[in-house]
Amino acid sequence: MILFGPSGNSEGFFAAGLKNSEQSAVWVKNMGLDAFEYSFGRGVLMSEEKALSIGKAFNENNVKISVHAPYYINFSNPDPEMIDKSIGYVIKSAEMVGLMGGNRIIIHPATQGKDTRENAFARALDNFKKLTDVIYATGMDNLVYCPETMGKYAQLGTVEEITEICKIDKIYVPTVDFGHVNSREGGSLKSKEDFIKRLQFMIDELGYDRMKHFHVHFSKIQYGAKGEIRHLNFDDEVYGPEFEPLADALIDLKLEPVIICESAGMQDVDALYMKNYYFSQLNK
DSSP, X not given: OOEEEEBSOOHHHHHTTOOSHHHHHHHHHHHTOXXXXXXXXXXXXXXXXXXXXXXXXXXXXTOEEEEEOOTTXXXXXXXHHHHHHHHHHHHHHHHHHHHHTOOEEEEOOEEOTTSOHHHHHHHHHHHHHHHHHHHHXXXXXXXXXXXXOOSBTTEEOOHHHHHHHHTTOTTBOOEEEHHHHHHHTTSOOOSHHHHHHXXXXXXXXXXXXXXXXXXXXXXXXXXXXXXXXXXXXXXXXXXXXXXXXXXXXXXXXXOOOEEEEOOTTTHHHXXXXXXXXXXXXXXX
């Protein structure tokens, strides 16, 4: 079943005097949402005890939790030591999400650096294969690893590149950040057909079963000459994308992803808007 929720805690959460992640579970449930993404963006610094405590709270509130691995992961780095560190960050994130009772790890794949895009991507593919071997060797192939489409031209992570990474093994399922796609393509996502075109490509390449419950990040994003600049919320009337055509595309294609809202400060409010709109269309 399709799920909706925020990435991290909103301004409203903190304004209510709430602080800890166990309270996040109650907040999300009371908002009428059913998913939450915890970010290890600056590092996996959580204790096992804390992860178990968070997991208990989310389980009791029937909210599905995913985690975002550290932002500085870079699988195109030419330094083998740095690749070992990136693999370690993913594995540590996977250990924590397992303790939390979740099963999805979202991954920023790589940056191009000073190399050609072709060489950087080939190196990233090779290193994702090394990651795959470690995942199986550590018995963590029961989890889902979700490389993400990226919003800046200097980052690896086009729709096509993420699809190619996911072809490596069944443990990989795409995270499609539609705000990122729209940013790096200069405002390309406008109609239902624009969304269907990209999703149908991924279905054709990866199969419907892998894509049925793929992962989504959604927000409006300001972009410029180099792609993504900053996340906005749904009040913005200048930048896209709009959620309504995506919802219609998901219904047409019979896809039921986990949809995580990354709006600036209003991620829970905008997530609830998305959920309400989706079900209003589904039940027509």
